[in-house]
Amino acid sequence: MTMSSVSGVNLQEVVLAEPRGFCAGVDRAIEIVERALIKFGAPIYVRHEIVHNTYVVNDLKSKGAIFIEDLAEVPPGATLVFSAHGVSQAVRREAAERGFHVFDATCPLVTKVHVEVAKLNKEGYQFIMIGHKGHPEVEGTMGQLNAGIHLVEEVADVAKVDLAPDTKLAVVTQTTLSVDDAAEILAAVKARFPQVREPKQQDICYATQNRQDAVKVMAPQVEVVVVVGSPTSSNSNRLRELAERLGTPAYMVDSPEDLLPEWLEGRSRVGLTAGASAPDILVTEVIARLRAMGATSVRRLSGVEETIQFPLPLGLGDKSMAEVSSSRS
Structure with missing residues (x-):
């Protein structure tokens, strides 16, 4: 039959x-691993799944990528790639201390959130982060600071945030959330903390x-x-x-x-x-x-045509950033 x-x-x-x-961030992350394999040879170590897709991960494994969670699994002097989800400052420090040759495949739109957190932290802000507990992107963003980032996963969590009403407060968001859910949670945050600072552009990518x-x-x-x-x-x-x-x-x-x-x-x-x-x-x-x-x-169906491209890190290919962008169109 x-x-x-x-x-x-x-x-x-x-x-x-x-x-x-x-998307452009995923495309870039996969190409970073593939180019590293070509340039430096197998194995290339990748902290966490480069992107969350079984087919992609298995394909890169077959080419010589080794996916790890603990940097202790990586031999000294090896080439290490950070996944598209981003990593905490503690992971960056450990990678530097262990002397790895690091390429950062963090999506530039996640990096933008990290930069915003670092900048506003210097200005005395604490943060509410809207996101899913345990997701590597959330762990990476919250790990940009030792303290001062309060995670909320749903509207009910907003009432549980223990902050004084006059706290200098900013909000950041995991980039892969439901747009509608995030808007609902953000409304609850603004209702409780009317002075909260929002990103100039929404963090959802x-x-x-x-x-x-x-x-x-x-x-x-x-x-x-x-x-x-x-x-x-x-x-x-x-x-x-x-x-x-x-x-x-x-x-x-x-x-x-x-x-x-x-x-x-x-x-x-x-x-x-x-x-x-x-x-x-x-x-x-x-x-x-x-x-x-x-x-x-x-x-x-007809829909938005996406033309965004992100440059590769220096050291992966001889092309300039402009040439890399044009070659990926």
Whole structure:
């Protein structure tokens, strides 16, 4: 029995969200590891998964990358890459003390938050950080200071923050949150601390915003949404949650094999998107599986065209920053 003859599956159209998949920060982080492998040879050590995607991590492992959490696992003099999520100052100090050859793949939009924290800390500010406890980006940002950053994960947490009303206070945000959730929590922060200083530009990154906006356009047009992304990917999880909040059943798949025919029973139109750390090859393979289940057409929605590029660190290739930017367009 072929998949297209599975009882109850009458799939006809796949609707693709635009934009979806890799963002500039993820693209840059992966290229840093790949270039380091070419220039210095295997192994290259990477602290934490370079990005939260199983396919990407396994592909880099096959090329000679070794992913570690504890710097004690890295031999002296080795080449070490910090993941796109960023690291604490303690990790930076330890890497320097151990004499590693370090390349920093922290997303520049995460680095922007770190710079803001350091600058405002010198001006006497404490911080409320909106984010998910335990996420490496949150740990990295909170680890920019020894104290003075108070994490809130939901609206109810705002009332528990133990700060005097006259505290000089600023707010920062994990870059991969739900835009709507973050706005709701920020409103609660401002209601309790009216003097709080907000970032000049929101910390939630352009790619997270664009992919969520694309789901808002796509979800009402389809009967089920499939998000390509790994379980550890914050921005991918937010896409699935957003589709469900909009009233459309949604599922996340780490690989085409995860796609279950029963999700599609009685549904003729499926929407497909991918988190910012999910490679396009997985989207292509999921589309092939949906075609095998009976889909006869694929329709791409119009959406924001992303042109942002980030330069590579010095020492990875002989190109200038301008040449690197143009070569990645």
